[in-house]
Amino acid sequence: MKKFFTVVAAVAASALFAVSCGGAKEVVDVNGEWSVVSIDGNAVETIMNEVVISFDDANYSANTGVNMINGSYTIEDGVLTLGEGMMTRMAGDPAAMDQETSFVNAIKEPLCIKLNGESLELLDADGNVKIALAKK
Secondary structure (H helix, E strand, C coil): CHHHHHHHHHHHHHHHHHHHCCCCCCCCCCCEEEEEEEECCEECCCCCCCCEEEEECCEEEEECCCCEEEEEEEEECCEEEECCCEECCCCCCHHHHHHHHHHHHHCCCCEEEEEECCEEEEECCCCCEEEEEEEC
């Protein structure tokens, strides 16, 4: 019975997320390199290295400013889901590490895609901009 309620809760959460991404989903080509402009509404600072993410077909690569992440991604119905991927584990400036933690936490959940000219916004289920990107 407990397993049944867990499955029902997961399905309900998925349905809620899908509805909150909005109506018709535009097809967005995310391929290429993007500068990370903001994370959770906070401007990104280049402390050690520029924070960037690149998409190439079904794979992504990101420089968090301290470490690198490589993995796969999917886009379905306007929702971007990044696989956990492999991440280097180097230490860095405390401010850069805090920014990295914010970035990694932001990409853990599926994100709605909103193209805004030459910028791309990745939104959470509530419509909040988690990550703002600018095409390089």
